[in-house]
Amino acid sequence: MKWEHALKDYCLYLQIERGLSENTINNYRLDVTKLSKYLQNNEITISPIQISKSTVQDCIYAIAKTVNPRSQSRIISGLKGFFNYLIFEGYRETNPLDTIDSPKIGRRLPDTLSETDIDRLIAAIDLSTPQGERNRAILEVLYGCGLRVSELTHLNISDLYFEEGFIKVTGKGNKQRFVPIVDSTVKYIAIYKDGIRNHQTIADDQRDILFLNRNGKQLTRAMIFTIIKQLAIKINLNKKISPHTFRHSFATHLLENGADLRAIQLMLGHESITSTEIYTHIDRKHLTTVMKSFHPRP
Template sequence: MKWEHALKDYQDYLKIERGLSKNSIDNYSLDIKKLMNYLETNNLTQSPISITQETIQQFIYDTAKVVNARSQSRIISGLRSFFNYLIFEDYTTTNPLDFIESPKIGRKLPDTLSEEEIDQLIKAIDLSKAEGERNRAMLETLYGCGLRVSELINLKVSDLFFDEGFIKVTGKGDKQRFVPIVNVTQKFINIYKDEVRNHITIQPGFEDTLFLNRRGKQLTRAMVFTIIKQLAVKIGLKKSISPHTFRHSFATHLLQNNADLRSIQLMLGHESITTTEIYVHLDKSHLTKVVEKFHPRK
């Protein structure tokens, strides 16, 4: 079995059987391609079936010299998943990563913004330009609904159910969920939609895409990143932020205001509650207040 064929089969499996997004599939593939490049560079002819644990171990050892522990752990996890797929398809019976441990890494807590910092960023938007109304609506939606950047740029006009107070969001693996949307966010989306978007010449195929660039096409993830980075510079914000920071802030602020984790999990579209639980670690003072308020021995 050749590496190229095994990789292609694995990519098809991730797409069809597991329903992963293109970004997730690309990330999984990158780990395997690194191993393939390593074998080629070192003139090693081992196939996906014949590769030994010793070769994998040496690859990880050499990789550890140039990447941090978190990246090393991700590579090990990606390769383990690939070889588990080969076992699943009966190409092999053993996984060469079974006895290879991932490095111990601390749990990285996400950066968050205060309510005041979010207000400052949004107030810094230049509303004298047409794209200003769009940018304000986007940031209000990122923060007000806790969306991923991919969910934001893929949001459709037909996904807006304002009368019911919800938007329909398509998340990872094309899984859909309904997220509540508050009146203030609805207001800014309507201003953009009715006063700016209506005057854009929309390119074929993007008629239903909510947030458009000046050429009438869907915004890119990179463009949303750039907009936020420029606003951070404009207000002199020292934190390193991204679109995901608004999502983290959404969850953290809900928790601080006594929302329950299960509700936050549903709104964020997390498959596992353990992913949502990371927000519990962000604000220890909140936990102290909960105990003081609800514990019978207070």
């Protein structure tokens, strides 16, 4: 079995059997490609079925010199998944990475924005342009619903259930969830959708996509990043932010105001509560205040 054939089959498995997103599959593909390129560069001719633990370990050591521990850990995890697939398909009996441990990495706490900073960013939008109304609606959805940027760019008009107070979101692995939407966010979406979007010439295959660029086509992830970066520069915000910062702020502010962690998990679309628990570590000052206010022994 050649590496390219094994990798192609693996990616099909990830797409069809596991239902992973294109971005996630590309990350797995890159992990395996790093190993195959290492073999090629070192003139090692061996198939994915025959490769030994020592050869894989040499590759990991070489990679460790060029990437940080977090990236190294992700690559090891990706390669373990690839060889587990080969075992699953009956090509191998053992995983050469079973005894290779990932480097210890600390849990990185996400950056968040204060409510004041979010208000300042939204207030800095130039509403005299059609793109301004769209951008305001985008930021309101990011912060008001806690969406990932890919979930935002793929949001359809048919996903809006305003009368019921929800939007339908398609997340990782094409898993769908319903997220509550507040009246103010509904209002800004309606202003953009009915006042701006309705007057655009829209590409035939994009008619259901909510947020469009000037050419009537789906916005890219990069464009959302650019919009936010430019607004941060405009208000002299001395913090590196991204669309994900609004998602983190959404979860943090809900928790600070007393929301249940399980409810936040469902709204964010986290498969495990462990992913959501990171938000309990963000604002220690807030947690101290809660302890002093509610513990029976002040």
